[in-house]
Amino acid sequence: MAELVEIDAADDPRLADYRDLRDVELRKHLEAEHGLFLAEGEKVVRRAVLGGYAPRSFLMAPRWLDGLSDVLDRSDAPCYVLSEALAEQVTGFHVHRGALASLERRPLPSLDEVLDGARSVLVLENLVDHANIGAIIRSGAALGFDAVLLAPRCADPLYRRAIKVAMGAVFSLPWTRLPDWYDALPALSARGFTTVALTLAPDAVPVDQAVAGLDRVALVLGSEGHGLSARWEESADRRAIIPMAAGIDSLNVAAATAVACYVTARR
Amino acid sequence: MAELVEIDAADDPRLADYRDLRDVELRKHLEAEHGLFLAEGEKVVRRAVLGGYAPRSFLMAPRWLDGLSDVLDRSDAPCYVLSEALAEQVTGFHVHRGALASLERRPLPSLDEVLDGARSVLVLENLVDHANIGAIIRSGAALGFDAVLLAPRCADPLYRRAIKVAMGAVFSLPWTRLPDWYDALPALSARGFTTVALTLAPDAVPVDQAVAGLDRVALVLGSEGHGLSARWEESADRRAIIPMAAGIDSLNVAAATAVACYVTARR
Structure with missing residues (x-):
């Protein structure tokens, strides 16, 4: 079961994976260097996890927790819970689909x-x-x-x-x-x-x-x-x-x- | 032949059709109220004019004038000529394809x-x-x-x-x-x-x-x-x-x- 972690400051260092999602160049470097990628939206997050990608963490407003409970139940990654206003401050845009996850990249298959x-x-x-x-x-x-x-x-x-x-x-x-x-x-x-x-x-x-x-x-x-x-x-x-x-x-x-x-x- | 009009200030009122192109809501109102639309890029501007839409004006940096000379030759609308930096100030984005035109909408066909x-x-x-x-x-x-x-x-x-x-x-x-x-x-x-x-x-x-x-x-x-x-x-x-x-x-x-x-x- 993912641990729910309430977040009350946009500059919380645990949210580093989710910064400035609209800045394409910055994201390219950050994601390559840290071997991560971001999935957005309940359906897509679920498909990433079912596809075998390991979550590093989740980030969502409280109202999205229920919809993803099946995914959260079977993960050990932390789930950062914060208001939609705070999420917007971190990511730089309004998170329409509510839920985000940061996941580990895998070595590319041959x-x-x-x-x-x-x-x-x-x-x-x-x-x-x-x-x-x-x-x-x-x-x-x-x-x-x-x-x-x-x-x-x-x-x-x-x-x-x-x-x-x-x-x-x-x-x-x-x-x-x-x-x-x-x-x-x-x-x-x-x-x-x-x-x-x-x-x-x-x-x-x-x-x-x-x-x-x-x-x-x-x-x-x-x-x-x-x-x-x-x-x-x-x-x-x-x-x-x-x-x-x-x-x-x-x-x-x-x-x-x-x-x-x-x-x-x-x- | 379109009259070439050099522009040296981003707030020149003659550029009203080209303001804030990234602001979707503002553009929707402005374009509907004034019965205009914008075409972007040499190829698309040419196709709009060949398609029978009447230009209200053109806006471009000097280096795009030659490529559109055939279109400008047969138009009476003014062509506003300005630096790319100034164009970016007016429109709110870098105009990759260089040339813009504002054209008159027509009544929709039956x-x-x-x-x-x-x-x-x-x-x-x-x-x-x-x-x-x-x-x-x-x-x-x-x-x-x-x-x-x-x-x-x-x-x-x-x-x-x-x-x-x-x-x-x-x-x-x-x-x-x-x-x-x-x-x-x-x-x-x-x-x-x-x-x-x-x-x-x-x-x-x-x-x-x-x-x-x-x-x-x-x-x-x-x-x-x-x-x-x-x-x-x-x-x-x-x-x-x-x-x-x-x-x-x-x-x-x-x-x-x-x-x-x-x-x-x-x-």
Whole structure:
């Protein structure tokens, strides 16, 4: 059972994990250095704990205690209880969903672990927007994908906003970082995946044709602004496009991913 | 040719349209009362003008003048030229994409005008998030939809963030507000559309089956938090679901819309 600790000062040093949540740069450093991440909202906090992440502490206003009692019952971490006004002072914003938890990061799984038994995987190159990362992982999980692989420069799936947009799917869908950018796609081909890059390249075929009948598929998506690098575009086994109306240049990357996952799941 | 007007004070009254762009509530009132909206970024500003919206004025740092010279050449509106530091003082944020324009809103078209010749339309109930509205309109445009109809409580597609996420598709894809919420779907049925509501209702069938072979289709999407109202869910001709992996409750509404549009475009 988590110990309930009443807090009456915003500068209480025990709240260090929860400071200034709107300051993205500060949070990135703090979370990396201390090996922690934040989950926000009753549903997402529960999913993080069920997903096997160990809580360092919880922070919430009294009225959220009941809703999370099942989670608190089985944890030994302290639960800091404070007024909503005080919570806002600490975090820098109004905590709509009421409950926060700070959890321990875990070592990233190896590529072998993540790909074991996988038939459909998403491979993301340099997606820097946390909301896009979260939306893509949520879509991948909902549409039956088995894993997500992130190029070294992709945004952190355990950043608070990514977790929130993913509705906690980052805790259930296996993911890891690719150790090597340059040969990432040939390495997947060597493991028996057909790598299918979504792109506007001239030799791209409609995505349903590109994935038809394939066994193991790796769908490859590029960054928001510039799409895939030339290296990844060229080193993919196939190039595919989502057919679009005349005069429209592109779909948002999260929308394109949802469509491509849907089509690929039905190959 | 737009007259270039150099500005050297952040409180210059001619910049009234551009004040405090991050203050959502203030902007809503200001834009509604003055019948204006803001477009941001060279590409989006150009699309607004090509879409037939009359500029009230432009605002930009000197280095953006060349890129928009084609647009400025054919406008009589003033172009306020100021330093990036001054622009940031006026708008309240760093103007990444450099160019802003204030444009006149137009009377919303009638339902008859928007539906004239339309075969595939999106109908949105109470979507309150500007980014979702923008993403959905962008996907609808890209995937060949003909129009978007908004329930009275939906967020404004001409709000700056919606326009930005839509990459200007709000200027090319016809849209309007539904005059009546309660009978909106039966009214569309009476016009020859089969209304297909995306929902988790027990009688929902996979979306590809729901739209197969239909002529005129209206895809109906509900709000981010609670989905469709009971009234809309029940008054739709059909209920459809995007099949999802076990244990996952839903896709993000923008992702679900992209998938449903893709499937419907291929019915």
